[in-house]
Amino acid sequence: MSDATPAKDRVWEVFRQEAEGDPMVHGGSVKAPDEELATHYAREFYGRRQESERLWIVPREAITELDDPDLLKPPFDRSFKRPGGFLIKHKLEAARERAGTAPAEEAGE
Amino acid sequence: MDEAARAEAFYAHVSGGGKVEPDDWMPDDYRAAVLKFVEMHANSELMGVLPEREWILRAPTLRRKLALTSKVQDEVGHAQLLYRVAEDLGKPREQMLADLLAGKTKFHNVFHYPTRSWADVGIIAWLVDAAAIVSQQALRDSSYAPYARTMKKICWEESVHIMHGRDVVLTLMNGTDAQRASVQEALDRWWGPLMQMHGPPTDPATDRDLIWKIKAKGNEQLRQEFLSIYVPRIWELGLTVPDPLLAYDEAAGQWVYTEPDWAELRSVVTGHGPKSQERLEFRREARDATQWVRDAIIGPVGTAAA
Amino acid sequence: MTELDAQTQEALAELLLSMADDEFVLGFWDSEWTGIAPILEEDVAMSSVSQDEIGHAKALYELLAGLTGDDADRIAFGRPADGYRHAALMNHARTDWASSIARRFLYENADAIRLESLANSSYQPLADLVVKMRREETYHLLHFDLWLRRLAEGGEESHSRLAAAIDELWADAQAVFAPLAGEARLMAARILPETLETLRARWLERVRPRLEALGLPVPAAATPPDADGRIRHTEEFAWLHGEFTMVARSDEAATW
Numbered sequence: 001m002s003d004a005t006p007a008k009d010r011v012w013e014v015f016r017q018e019a020e021g022d023p024m025v026h027g028g029s030v031k032a033p034d035e036e037l038a039t040h041y042a043r044e045f046y047g048r049r050q051e052s053e054r055l056w057i058v059p060r061e062a063i064t065e066l067d068d069p070d071l072l073k074p075p076f077d078r079s080f081k082r083p084g085g086f087l088i089k090h091k092l093e094a095a096r097e098r099a100g101t102a103p104a105e106e107a108g109e
Numbered sequence: 110m111d112e113a114a115r116a117e118a119f120y121a122h123v124s125g126g127g128k129v130e131p132d133d134w135m136p137d138d139y140r141a142a143v144l145k146f147v148e149m150h151a152n153s154e155l156m157g158v159l160p161e162r163e164w165i166l167r168a169p170t171l172r173r174k175l176a177l178t179s180k181v182q183d184e185v186g187h188a189q190l191l192y193r194v195a196e197d198l199g200k201p202r203e204q205m206l207a208d209l210l211a212g213k214t215k216f217h218n219v220f221h222y223p224t225r226s227w228a229d230v231g232i233i234a235w236l237v238d239a240a241a242i243v244s245q246q247a248l249r250d251s252s253y254a255p256y257a258r259t260m261k262k263i264c265w266e267e268s269v270h271i272m273h274g275r276d277v278v279l280t281l282m283n284g285t286d287a288q289r290a291s292v293q294e295a296l297d298r299w300w301g302p303l304m305q306m307h308g309p310p311t312d313p314a315t316d317r318d319l320i321w322k323i324k325a326k327g328n329e330q331l332r333q334e335f336l337s338i339y340v341p342r343i344w345e346l347g348l349t350v351p352d353p354l355l356a357y358d359e360a361a362g363q364w365v366y367t368e369p370d371w372a373e374l375r376s377v378v379t380g381h382g383p384k385s386q387e388r389l390e391f392r393r394e395a396r397d398a399t400q401w402v403r404d405a406i407i408g409p410v411g412t413a414a415a
Numbered sequence: 416m417t418e419l420d421a422q423t424q425e426a427l428a429e430l431l432l433s434m435a436d437d438e439f440v441l442g443f444w445d446s447e448w449t450g451i452a453p454i455l456e457e458d459v460a461m462s463s464v465s466q467d468e469i470g471h472a473k474a475l476y477e478l479l480a481g482l483t484g485d486d487a488d489r490i491a492f493g494r495p496a497d498g499y500r501h502a503a504l505m506n507h508a509r510t511d512w513a514s515s516i517a518r519r520f521l522y523e524n525a526d527a528i529r530l531e532s533l534a535n536s537s538y539q540p541l542a543d544l545v546v547k548m549r550r551e552e553t554y555h556l557l558h559f560d561l562w563l564r565r566l567a568e569g570g571e572e573s574h575s576r577l578a579a580a581i582d583e584l585w586a587d588a589q590a591v592f593a594p595l596a597g598e599a600r601l602m603a604a605r606i607l608p609e610t611l612e613t614l615r616a617r618w619l620e621r622v623r624p625r626l627e628a629l630g631l632p633v634p635a636a637a638t639p640p641d642a643d644g645r646i647r648h649t650e651e652f653a654w655l656h657g658e659f660t661m662v663a664r665s666d667e668a669a670t671w
Contacts, residue, residue, distance in 0.1 A: 005201045007408030011193075028259070029193050030456050031202070033407050037565075040558055041456040045186060048463050065132065158450035165446050166655070169662040169671040170488045171473040174446075175466055181449050182462035189455040202455075227662045227671070277671075285669050392451070399453035401576070402512050405569030406454070 008033040013063060014042040015056040024056055035059075123252040123321045130254050131197045143253045143323055144198045151191035152209045152216040158184050159388045160224045161233060169227065176273045180234060183266050190262065194255045203410050210393045212380050219302045221382025228281055228291035232299050234274025236339060240306050242267050243335045244324075252322040275342075282346050289347075296343070297351045304352075304366065305374040307332040336364040419538075423604050426597020427538060428479055429500070430607065432490075433595065433645055434529070435475035436501035439491060441522060442468030443655060444509040453512055460558060464519075467551050474544055481540075492663040496656040500645045503587035508651035513573070516566055517580035518588075519559040521622065525591040527552055528618045537605040560625075567629035578631050585633055589615065590644030612639065 009031050015024040027046045032038035035057065042057045066072065079085025096103065116136040122129075129135055161181050168174035192202050208214045219237050224230065245264050251257040281288040310329040311319070318324045326334075337357075343350060355366045380386065403409075419427065446465040452458035476487035504522060509515060530549050536542045566573040592615035601607035626633050641647075662671065 006203065006403065006410055009407040028190060028262070030189075031193070031454075032456065036561055037456075040460055040554075040561070043554075044456065044459045044463055045189070048459070067130070067132070155450075162450045165449060166443065166658040167661045168659075169492065171469065171476070171491055173671060175469055175473070178446050178449060178462060178466050178469070182459055182466070185450055185455060185458045185462070189459070192455065280670055283670075285666060287666065288669060395451035399451075399512055401572050402453035402566075405573035406565055 010034075010038075011060040012038040012042065013058045013060055014046050015058070016046045016052040017054040018052065020053050022053070024054070027052075027055075029060065030057075120321065126322065127252065128254040128257070129252055138317075139321060140198055142317055142321065143256065144195055144200060146318060146323055147191055147195045147198070147253075147256055148200070148205055149215050149217070151188050151195055151205065152214055153220060154184050154188035154191060155209070156216040156220045156388060156392070158188075159391065160220060160222070160384075161230060164224065164227065164230045167227070168230075173277070177230065177234075180270050180273055183270065187263050187266070190259045194253075194259055197255065206396065210389055210396065212389065215378045218305055218374055218377045218382065219299075221377045221385045221388070222299070222302055223384050225298070226291050226295060227277075228288070228295040229299070231274055231277030231281060231292065232295045234270055235278050236274070236296075236299065236303055236343075237306070238267055238270045238274060239339055240303055240335050242271065243331050243338075244307065247326040247331060248324055250322075250325050256323075278346070282348075293348055296348055300351050301370065301373070302377075303335075304332070304369040305371070305377075307335070308374070309369075309371050333363055336366075340364070419604070422597070423600050423606070424482060426595070426600040426604075427541075427606055428483060429595050429597050430601060431475050431479040431482070431541070433500045433502075435472045435479065435490075436499050436645075437505060437522070437526070437591065438468040438475065439472035440499065440501040440505040440652070440655070441518070442466070442472060443659060444505070444507075445515060445519075447509045448515065461515075464555055464558065467555065471548050471551070474548075478540055478544060488663075492660055493667075496648060496653050497646075499648065499652070499656070501652075502590040502593060503641075503644050503647065504584060504590055506587065506647075506649040506652050507584065508655070511576065511580075513566060513576035514580040514584070516559060516562045517577060517584055519555070520563045521581075521584060521588040522591065523552065523555045523559050524622050525588065525614075525618050527556055528614050528621065529591070532609050532614055533607070535608045537608075541606070563625075564629060567631060574630065581626065581631050581633060586638070587644075589638065589640035591615075591640075592618065593640040593644030594642060595645075615640070 010033065011029050011031055012035075013029050014027045016027045017024055030038055030041040030045055032041050038057050039055075042055050046052055046055055115134070116138075119134070119136055119139065123139070129139075158181050161177065161184075165174070165178050165181060168177045192205060195205060196202050205214070209216070219233075219240075224233065242264060245260050245267065248260040249257055249264060251260065278292060281292050308328040311327055313319055313327060316327065319327060336355075340350060340355065340357075352367050355364065357363075358365050376382070377385065380389070442465045445461060445468070449458065449462045449465070452461050472491070473487060476490045479485070480487045480490060504518060507514070507518065527549070530545050530552065533545045534542055534549065536545065563577070566577045568574070592611040594611060595601070598607065598611060602610065623633060
């Protein structure tokens with residue numbers, strides 16, 4: 001920390017909820033010496049235009065970051081963990097052809 | 110991987126559209142370039158408050174007073190957002206403010222000029238903010254991700270300002286002869302600085318901010334965009350632009366105009382504009398007068414734990 | 416409720432004007448902090464509060480305009496300086512941060528008590544407006560209590576500046592509850608549910624202990640406000656009036 005930083009100033013990350021039921025999304029950060037002032041400032045920067053349903057105010061030090069690609073994007077195929085990893089189009093066409101059927105439609109539609 | 114190879118991989122990453130976060134490793138050159146860019150932007154938002162601030166007290170209706178106070182408040186907010194981005198690159202806010210007030214760092218040309226009338230308030234909110242938004246929209250895809258994200262928020266907030274500015278101008282243009290004349294007079298004074306605002310054209314082969322995708326568009330491209338959108342809107346109000354050469358060249362597909370006074374731009378941004386020193390002094394006085402508050406609330410500078 | 420008679424309407428107009436002018440003038444003084452407040456984040460907060468006040472003033476002027484057939488902007492911008500009816504507390508110019516915080520603390524608490532009482536006003540449009548204003552005032556009360564505490568406990572310098580500011584503003588703060596000519600009328604009509612003196616006593620009960628607890632003593636004697644607490648004005652206000660009417664006066668017939 002350099003000489004130019006005041007002793008009691010801290011960074012607080014602000015998360016906001018756009019509409020009821022939405023996930024909390026990171027908005028930005030404010031500086032304040034304590035939680036109370038940080039909360040007022042979070043309201044000013046991320047809520048004064050009535051743009052947020054809810055705010056979370058978190059001291060930056062409370063956040064743990066993981067960005068290691070070895071953990072988050074390891075090289076081996078993991079497509080079996082995602083819907084897009086299963087390509088059924090041709091198998092489905094073959095099955096319909098063998099059974100002589102038309103594509104299934106949901107009952108009651 | 111040695112430092113040079115690491116840097117080369119980094120530059121390939123950003124030039125290819127890759128993004129950078131604050132805690133990522135980055136070459137000193139890149140860090141310095143982003144910091145300089147963002148710091149000047151932050152300084153400009155902060156200094157940009159001053160030309161309009163004096164008219165907050167003079168706004169002639171309740172609604173105008175609210176809109177103008179809100180607009181200026183937003184500029185202060187933008188300064189905060191941008192100083193936060195710059196600070197996370199390693200330069201403390203207090204140091205940036207000290208450098209600005211000591212004249213060591215710069216702020217954009219338009220904020221060095223006086224505001225003489227209510228018409229100026231309209232012209233600034235409409236056209237100066239418009240020119241700024243053209244730049245800012247192009248920054249929403251910056252390689253430095255915190256800056257890109259901040260630009261998205263800023264662009265959303267600025268769109269209100271332009272509507273407010275245009276509304277002020279339109280009301281004046283639909284008013285008395287004196288009101289119309291005041292708009293033309295203000296436009297005549299502001300046109301020069303507006304044309305200089307995006308800066309002289311730079312060489313894409315050597316403009317590192319472009320190469321490293323800190324910014325997405327060159328200065329001339331931004332100016333052309335501004336002219337294409339706003340000159341027709343100026344003309345449709347019956348206003349004239351004080352440049353006899355200004356015209357759209359269909360064949361060339363671009364606007365032609367009198368070469369802006371680049372010497373004036375250089376002189377102004379180095380602190381020799383009509384209001385540069387007065388505004389810096391005003392800020393210094395305000396800062397000094399409130400130092401006791403910061404000392405009490407966040408502690409004096411130089412007292413941080415190592 | 417039934418139509419108001421002329422005298423009651425006049426008394427109501429006086430009440431609305433006093434409240435609107437308090438918010439309007441204070442909103443103006445504090446809007447001067449925009450861009451130069453001590454901390455960037457606080458700059459935005461103070462500006463929001465000032466905008467709230469102007470918004471409340473606007474709503475009160477509009478209510479008044481509806482009553483008298485006038486226009487809100489004309490009421491706000493069209494009177495000579497001696498036609499304004501803000502409390503003497505608002506005659507003081509914006510000076511330093513301690514003074515602004517002191518004024519805000521004193522005023523927000525006074526306004527809160529005034530609004531609490533008027534929420535039960537028999538004049539429904541005012542009661543409805545008061546309910547809305549009180550919701551916004553919650554933030555104001557929190558914010559300025561916070562700052563009062565921070566400055567009181569922030570060390571020798573901030574404490575003494577704050578104490579000096581409270582001392583200077585104390586007498587004029589009483590004027591928020593200065594008597595109104597039509598007070599008896601308003602009480603009879605139950606537009607004003609309680610006397611201004613009752614409200615002032617309640618205000619003293621609220622702010623005195625708070626100030627004393629923070630080591631900011633205030634005069635023990637509860638001297639009532641001067642009868643001209645909303646009528647006498649200062650050169651500082653005359654300057655402010657000149658500023659805020661400057662553009663509007665340049666062409667009174669024009670639309671801005």
